[in-house]
Amino acid sequence: MSENDFFCDLTATPASHLQTAVFYEIKDMLRGQTATIVFAEDPAITLHSLNLQLRNNLRWEISRDAAGRWQAVIHRAEDVPPTDVLDALKRDHKRLDAMFSQVIHLTDSKQLTAAHAIMRAFVEGLRKHFAVEHDILARAIRTVPDAFGFDPTAAMLQEHAEILNQSVMIELSFEETDASSASIAPLLAILAGYFSKHEQREETSLFPVWTGALNKAPDEARAALLVRVLGILDGVRYAT
Ligand SMILES: [Fe+2]
Ligand SMILES: [Fe+2]
Incomplete structure (x- = not known):
C-alpha cells in the first residue's frame, strides 16, 4: 500500500449506512490507488450494489483476518486488466x-x-x-x-x-x-x-x-x- 492509498475501518458503521460510507471513502480515489476497508460483516452485497450505481467502475478482493473481520481492497476497474x-x-x-x-x-x-x-x-x-x-x-x-x-x-x-x-x-x-x-x-x-x-x-x-x-x-x-x-x-x- 502506498501513502496515497486509502484505509478505513467501518466495523462500527451500521449496515444501513455502509454503502454511503464506502462511497465517501472511494469517491476521490485516483487511477492506481486502492482503498482498504475493514468491515464487521461480509461486504459483498454492499459493494455490488454500490458498483451498480457507479456503472461498474469498481473491482475488489475480499479476505478475512484471524479476528474474523472482513477486509476489502478496492480498485478502479480500469486498473485491473479485463477479465473476459x-x-x-x-x-x-x-x-x-x-x-x-x-x-x-x-x-x-x-x-x-x-x-x-x-x-x-x-x-x-x-x-x-x-x-x-x-x-x-x-x-x-x-x-x-x-x-x-x-x-x-x-x-x-x-x-x-x-x-x-x-x-x-x-x-x-x-x-x-x-x-x-x-x-x-x-x-x-x-x-x-x-x-x-x-x-x-x-x-x-x-x-x-x-x-x-x-x-x-x-x-x-x-x-x-x-x-x-x-x-x-x-x-x-x-x-x-
Ligand atoms: Fe458493442
Ligand atoms: Fe454495438
Whole structure:
C-alpha cells in the first residue's frame, strides 16, 4: 500500500449506512490507488450494489483476518486488466462514450479542429469494436429470433450500419468549408441518443447470450479469445 492509498475501518458503521460510507471513502480515489476497508460483516452485497450505481467502475478482493473481520481492497476497474471478452467490450463502450462526449464538448466550444481529430479516432474505434462483435462473436454464436421474429444479432448488425453511416457523415461534415458548431451539433445530438440506446440494448439483450455461450468454452479457448480481442481493440491501454 502506498501513502496515497486509502484505509478505513467501518466495523462500527451500521449496515444501513455502509454503502454511503464506502462511497465517501472511494469517491476521490485516483487511477492506481486502492482503498482498504475493514468491515464487521461480509461486504459483498454492499459493494455490488454500490458498483451498480457507479456503472461498474469498481473491482475488489475480499479476505478475512484471524479476528474474523472482513477486509476489502478496492480498485478502479480500469486498473485491473479485463477479465473476459464481454468485460473488454463493456469497457470499450465506456471509452467510445467518453470520446464521443469530448467531440460534443469541443464542438459546442467551437474547437472544430480538435473535435474533428477525436471524431476520426471515434470512427476508427467503432470499426474495431464492430469487427470483434461481427467477425468473432456474431459469427460464432448464433441467436434465434423470438416469437415476434426479433433476433438480437440482426438488430445489432442493422444498428451498427446506421451508427457507422451517421458517424462517417459527421466526420465528413467537419471537412466542409462552411462547417460550424451550429451545423454539426444537431447531428451529434441525434447520434448521441441513438448510440447510447444501442449500447444499453446490446448489453442487456445480446451480451448475456454471448456470456452464456463463452462460459461453455474451455478455459484455454476463452483466454486465447481474450488475447485476440484485446489485440483488435488495442488492449495495450488496459495493461496495468
Ligand atoms: Fe458493442
Ligand atoms: Fe454495438
